[in-house]
Amino acid sequence: MPSPSAQNPSAGDRYAIEAYGLTKSYGKPPARVLDGLDLRVERGSVFALLGPNGAGKTTCVRILATLTTADSGTARVAGHDVVAERSAVRRAISLTGQFAAVDETQTGEENLRMMARLTGLSRTAARRRAQELLERFDLTGAARRTVSTYSGGMRRRLDLAAGLTGSPEPGVFFLDEPTTGLDPRSRQELWQVVRELAGRGASVLLTTQYLEEADRLADRIALLDKGRIAAEGTAADLKGRVAGHRLDLVLTSREGYLRLAGRAVHHSPETLTLGLPTDGSAAHVRALLDEIDPAGTEIDRFTLHSATLDDVFLALTSEVPAHV
Ligand SMILES: Nc1ncnc2c1ncn2[C@@H]1O[C@H](COP(=O)(O)OP(=O)(O)OP(=O)(O)O)[C@@H](O)[C@H]1O
Ligand SMILES: [Mg+2]
Structure with a gap:
């Protein structure tokens, strides 16, 4: 069955993420976690998927990031089908704390250099890239410390930096509850990083349980409830509905x-x-x-x-x- 975007070739240019009718059930008897989820995220925008514990946020992100498959429905990320073009999707995305797999026993700098080498950069280029990223994520001072000594906020900034070691940088970021458990200052710092990514033209899908976070950060917000989008729009649109x-x-x-x-x-x-x-x-x-x-x-x-x-x-x- 052709996906809706295949019928409409321009959709892939406009949207970084498109999902149509995603369903997913777990367990026996099967419990529906996603129940016909539709989602569209415009390129270059920050989109917040907001929902309480168990709403299906992580399940949705895992399907879009190709870590699991939906029972039915279709999705395209960066213009590629998440099932048929899985490798192309993986090259185009960064998922916080997943692909990053930071090594606790190495320093921040060593981690970034190693990952840059894995993406194919030469030793010199990898060193340069690591320095750039350490500066950009305000980690230069902690560059020579082992990651096990990092605070939660530093650790998440390093996770994000690790997702950017390749060149070209990925265009679509999935951040699954990036600020859960962080203190207010670290949360602010992470928000700044997300704004910076968006400022460089990246598309960001973040999940959060914090209404304030969605309000401050996202161009558009979707409320996920019982596996479906209960409402979607800008923060102002949504507030206007009540x-x-x-x-x-x-x-x-x-x-x-x-x-x-x-x-x-x-x-x-x-x-x-x-x-x-x-x-x-x-x-x-x-x-x-x-x-x-x-x-x-x-x-x-x-x-x-x-x-x-x-x-x-x-x-x-x-x-x-x-x-x-
Ligand atoms: N691999 C799995 N096997 C069985 N059940 C699962 C699995 N993954 C998720 N679930 C169930 O699906 C439901 C939705 O989980 P999901 O992790 O997507 O929610 P979430 O919105 O990310 O919640 P949280 O805010 O707690 O992270 C939960 O009831 C969860 O127990
Ligand atoms: Mg989750």
């Missing part, structure tokens, strides 16, 4: 809380707080308050705030409980 603002009401009674819970997008039964979507205008907020509490006795306090990606995620991916 009415822009949220009116949090602290109710005076549990009865009032239960009566209104079905309309809310945010629930906090312990504090009797419910969040309702609003456009944030005075007229709408006033109308909501009047409608919900005409006698002025049921609402104790309220706060208004801009919708966050958390709100988007909850609104679009989970079943909001109608009552507690």
Whole structure:
């Protein structure tokens, strides 16, 4: 069966990654991890795949990076089919912490030189390339230390550098939860590296559980839920889908809380707080308050705030409980 991009030859130029209808099940009886996943990542963009534990993020990355195969569906990376043109895909990509296989007992510099040699560079060229990468990833000071002494952030920067030792540099980067477990400063440093890669024209697919990370870094964000893309767009698009603002009401009674819970997008039964979507205008907020509490006795306090990606995620991916 021809893939959709084969019917549309220009798609390969526009997209670094295209996936259509990917499915994957594990175990007996089979449990569906991916359930018809569609994905398109434009060349030169940073794309975040956002989802909770077990959503299928790593499975998706492994299929796209040719480490495993989908049960059905097709995918192309850098214009190559991930099954039929597996080697071409591998030459075009870098996957953090996988192909990199950094040796803990060697120094950062030794690791990079060795990998540059493996990609076919001469001894002199490999040394030069290692120096360049150490500088670019701010590792010059630690170049002569064994990797076992590196912090988590340094280690991940070295992983990324290791994926770049070849020439030409790969055009598509898969970063599977690149900042999980890092402290805020190391996370910022890694974000900077990702921006730099994108600035040089690379395409980046990163997975994350951090809404803030997707918000800050990605041109487009897809919310992965139960093996499908539940929503996709820019951070602004997605925030726009939940009415822009949220009116949090602290109710005076549990009865009032239960009566209104079905309309809310945010629930906090312990504090009797419910969040309702609003456009944030005075007229709408006033109308909501009047409608919900005409006698002025049921609402104790309220706060208004801009919708966050958390709100988007909850609104679009989970079943909001109608009552507690
Ligand atoms: N090789 C495997 N064999 C059996 N089950 C698997 C395998 N790989 C993944 N799974 C299951 O598939 C589901 C999705 O896993 P996956 O690793 O893709 O999720 P994830 O979104 O990357 O989660 P996390 O945020 O925890 O990394 C999980 O329930 C997991 O247990
Ligand atoms: Mg994972």
